[in-house]
Amino acid sequence: MAVEMKEVKKDRAESLKALEENFTETEKIILSRRSTRWYKKEQVPEFMVKRILEAGRFAPSAGNCQPWKFVVVREPSIIDDLTNTVVMMCKLFRAILDYQTPGNFWKFPIAKLYTHLMPKKLHPVPFSAIPLIADRKLGLYHGAQTVILLFKDVRGVTNPDLDCGIAGQNMVLAAHSMGLGTCWVSFASLAFDYLGFKWNKVFGIKYPYKFITSLAIGWPMGKPDGFVDRPAHSVDWYENGMKTVVDPGKTDSGISLGERFTIPNYADPRQTHWGELNFDYDKCNGCGSCEHICPASAIELKDKKPVLITGAQCMACGDCMAICPKEAIRVKSGYAFSQHFKTIDHSDLKPPRLK
Numbered sequence: 001m002a003v004e005m006k007e008v009k010k011d012r013a014e015s016l017k018a019l020e021e022n023f024t025e026t027e028k029i030i031l032s033r034r035s036t037r038w039y040k041k042e043q044v045p046e047f048m049v050k051r052i053l054e055a056g057r058f059a060p061s062a063g064n065c066q067p068w069k070f071v072v073v074r075e076p077s078i079i080d081d082l083t084n085t086v087v088m089m090c091k092l093f094r095a096i097l098d099y100q101t102p103g104n105f106w107k108f109p110i111a112k113l114y115t116h117l118m119p120k121k122l123h124p125v126p127f128s129a130i131p132l133i134a135d136r137k138l139g140l141y142h143g144a145q146t147v148i149l150l151f152k153d154v155r156g157v158t159n160p161d162l163d164c165g166i167a168g169q170n171m172v173l174a175a176h177s178m179g180l181g182t183c184w185v186s187f188a189s190l191a192f193d194y195l196g197f198k199w200n201k202v203f204g205i206k207y208p209y210k211f212i213t214s215l216a217i218g219w220p221m222g223k224p225d226g227f228v229d230r231p232a233h234s235v236d237w238y239e240n241g242m243k244t245v246v247d248p249g250k251t252d253s254g255i256s257l258g259e260r261f262t263i264p265n266y267a268d269p270r271q272t273h274w275g276e277l278n279f280d281y282d283k284c285n286g287c288g289s290c291e292h293i294c295p296a297s298a299i300e301l302k303d304k305k306p307v308l309i310t311g312a313q314c315m316a317c318g319d320c321m322a323i324c325p326k327e328a329i330r331v332k333s334g335y336a337f338s339q340h341f342k343t344i345d346h347s348d349l350k351p352p353r354l355k
């Protein structure tokens, strides 16, 4: 018996040592997943989509209430039509809110009012995406051949939105584990929020269901997935009667009352500081994948060398870094906003760590 116990302990020690040195396969799937915004025209086999739906079905939910409804759309005409509606809505939003174009400053008070009424929807990141979608520089489903719409059952226990998020991430990770690319697409809510009478009818959606978000799924172009640096969030750790802080932020990021009520001005560099990149031109082969993949249209190739466009609104997603075949890009710093949209001060960008 004593010998057996010793062996169990030895096995445990060995497996912990191996774990300390390597990520598990599940961790690799989680850490290498990226939002894919460049797909092949090839459809995803039906059995794969059904397996992805199974991953969603087996997600945990409060009270096991499973407050979701999934709708699979593989009809190109419907995907195009939904995209056209979102483009139209973005054009409308731009027409109302674009105070930055010379001569449009009179729209500033309207933009201010809307921003205060919808601070999350008009946060600088979606705000910067609205004109890109209006001009079709940023697609809605990015050419993905399969789309899954997620609707919540509003009667769900406590927080059905959260349950839908968990189910969605189960589906995203299952798809990624099969070699597929995915992208969460919440911009579709512009169609359901503002033209719900049309779009809920198209899909036969009635009470108690409400659109939450959607997923683009398809075969990725190139190899968009991979480990990239991410801001490290400070974590408070209580143990042995002490509190320590892992990855403490550098500055105080509390939001004062005054800051909460400052006028948001997206064009003011003191209020919006966007992500920054480093390029290694000795390694770069000028393939242009980074320019193509960037959701913010922040990169352009000049003489076959990528540059960050002046005033570009890089959200530091790292997708350019992940797709680069030559490891020629690094995200230098994430975005940081002050005043009305003040961001929490995360610590430096770090690659996935084993410890």
Ligand SMILES: Cc1cc2nc3c(=O)[nH]c(=O)nc-3n(C[C@H](O)[C@H](O)[C@H](O)COP(=O)(O)O)c2cc1C
Pocket: 033, 034, 035, 036, 037, 183, 184, 185, 186, 187, 188, 213, 295, 315, 317, 319
């Ligand atoms: C709830 C949610 C909604 C999103 N909506 C969109 C969207 O409408 N369009 C889009 O291109 N990306 C969308 N994204 C993708 C994010 O931009 C992306 O996750 C983020 O930049 C981090 O990059 P990564 O997913 O490659 O790690 C969404 C992500 C989440 C989680």
Ligand code: SF4
Pocket: 275, 277, 293, 294, 295, 296, 297, 298, 299, 313, 314, 315, 316, 317, 318, 319, 320, 321, 331
């Ligand atoms: S990190 Fe910035 S430049 Fe790179 S893909 Fe993302 S938004 Fe574009």
Ligand code: SF4
Pocket: 279, 283, 284, 285, 286, 287, 288, 289, 290, 291, 306, 323, 324, 325, 326, 327, 328, 329
């Ligand atoms: S993806 Fe990499 S190799 Fe290709 S142009 Fe961009 S930086 Fe250069």
